[in-house]
Amino acid sequence: MTTGSTSFGRRSTRQVMVGSVPVGGGAPITVQSMTTTKTADVDGTLAQIYALKAAGADIVRCTCNERAAAEGLARIVPRSPVPIVADIHFHVEMALAALEAGVHCLRLNPGNLRKADEIRLVARECKDRGVPVRIGVNAGSLDPRLMEKHGGATPEALVESAQIELGLFAEEGFDDVKISVKASNVPLMIEAYRQLAEVTDHPLHLGVTEAGPPPAGVIKSTAGIATLLGEGIGDTIRYSLTTDPVEEAKAGRTLLEALGLRKRSSVDLIACPACGRAEIDVYKVAQEAQAAFETRQIPLQIAVMGCVVNGPGEARSADLGIAAGRRRGHLFIRGEIVRVVPEAEMVTALVEEAEKLMAEGFEARLAAADSTAAKEAEADRLALLGDQGSDANHSEERIDLIAKRLADPRSQEG
Numbered sequence: 001m002t003t004g005s006t007s008f009g010r011r012s013t014r015q016v017m018v019g020s021v022p023v024g025g026g027a028p029i030t031v032q033s034m035t036t037t038k039t040a041d042v043d044g045t046l047a048q049i050y051a052l053k054a055a056g057a058d059i060v061r062c063t064c065n066e067r068a069a070a071e072g073l074a075r076i077v078p079r080s081p082v083p084i085v086a087d088i089h090f091h092v093e094m095a096l097a098a099l100e101a102g103v104h105c106l107r108l109n110p111g112n113l114r115k116a117d118e119i120r121l122v123a124r125e126c127k128d129r130g131v132p133v134r135i136g137v138n139a140g141s142l143d144p145r146l147m148e149k150h151g152g153a154t155p156e157a158l159v160e161s162a163q164i165e166l167g168l169f170a171e172e173g174f175d176d177v178k179i180s181v182k183a184s185n186v187p188l189m190i191e192a193y194r195q196l197a198e199v200t201d202h203p204l205h206l207g208v209t210e211a212g213p214p215p216a217g218v219i220k221s222t223a224g225i226a227t228l229l230g231e232g233i234g235d236t237i238r239y240s241l242t243t244d245p246v247e248e249a250k251a252g253r254t255l256l257e258a259l260g261l262r263k264r265s266s267v268d269l270i271a272c273p274a275c276g277r278a279e280i281d282v283y284k285v286a287q288e289a290q291a292a293f294e295t296r297q298i299p300l301q302i303a304v305m306g307c308v309v310n311g312p313g314e315a316r317s318a319d320l321g322i323a324a325g326r327r328r329g330h331l332f333i334r335g336e337i338v339r340v341v342p343e344a345e346m347v348t349a350l351v352e353e354a355e356k357l358m359a360e361g362f363e364a365r366l367a368a369a370d371s372t373a374a375k376e377a378e379a380d381r382l383a384l385l386g387d388q389g390s391d392a393n394h395s396e397e398r399i400d401l402i403a404k405r406l407a408d409p410r411s412q413e414g
């Protein structure tokens with residue numbers, strides 16, 4: 001599959017859109033990770049999602065294991081800077097509630113969500129809403145019937161599990177699907193993906209499951225993922241490490257860069273998705289900032305956030321950022337407000353502060369903070385909360401839909 005000494009060929013696959021991020025079909029290979037917070041903890045989960053994004057994650061998965069998690073997703077999705085995948089095990093109603101919450105993709109485990117009519121119900125709903133699914137087969141939770149048939153979690157058993165689920169989806173005319181066949185045993189995982197790549201053109205999500213803590217977990221994951229990428233197999237990857245998930249995102253990004261499959265830019269610009277609270281045209285300001293930093297060698301993570309209500313908190317993992325509020329820009333360093341500038345000067349202020357940070361360091365720039373800035377930002381934040389109310393994203397309406405779906409899972413069926 002190798003096409004030359006410095007690049008790898010890619011297996012040709014169909015493309016699936018996870019929110020705005022393409023997977024497969026020649027798109028850049030993406031990095032995924034998973035939050036470790038309770039999904040019901042909206043602010044904690046969003047802070048981790050931003051940290052993952054800053055570390056290189058393109059797509060983030062959150063568990064949806066209970067009603068409070070689904071309600072959390074209704075609040076998280078409109079404020080997340082990356083597409084959100086809901087992780088579903090056992091409970092079909094959690095899949096339906098996650099769809100009501102507005103997630104961009106579902107991960108279904110065919111080993112523990114096994115009733116054909118339930119799987120078809122989810123397929124119909126996903127098809128109607130244009131939401132893709134990852135069929136996430138896992139050697140550790142394989143359907144016992146397949147374990148028995150194949151004498152254990154063999155590569156053939158993992159592939160057959162994915163094919164059975166694909167068949168059920170096909171009965172509903174649904175094929176917006178990517179697939180994983182993970183195992184903690186590296187040779188088993190490699191062989192399962194090789195076999196799967198022979199029988200389907202769906203994009204593949206690579207991972208060595210439960211790889212454990214670093215460094216062994218990183219080495220095992222790299223052994224499995226890099227071997228397959230070198231053969232042209234794989235469209236999106238996740239390191240499953242027993243540590244802060246930021247390390248997973250960093251490892252995934254580092255591997256792709258080492259293989260020449262993703263490019264690094266000097267400034268790592270992150271921007272919020274501009275939900276109902278946005279006070280500025282986030283896309284425009286982010287583009288202006290991107291253009292301003294393009295010609296500068298500033299290796300910082302820099303955030304452009306649409307509002308001061310949540311921006312500095314959500315992006316506290318960024319080195320530097322700016323959040324909008326009441327026609328002003330609130331400049332922050334690692335979450336701490338250091339200066340308030342007129343809205344028209346947001347990008348200029350961001351560039352100036354980035355250059356000073358590079359020249360003087362974080363301690364000096366935090367010490368030089370304008371002593372009134374934090375108070376002014378808090379006043380703007382409270383005024384905005386008063387103007388916009390506490391539910392600018394209409395999450396409560398989605399939460400009402402979740403309640404209805406949980407009361408009657410088939411309520412949307414015609």
Ligand code: SF4
Nearest residue numbers: 079272275278306307
């Ligand atoms: S506008 Fe504010 S709340 Fe909305 S995503 Fe941006 S920073 Fe978060």
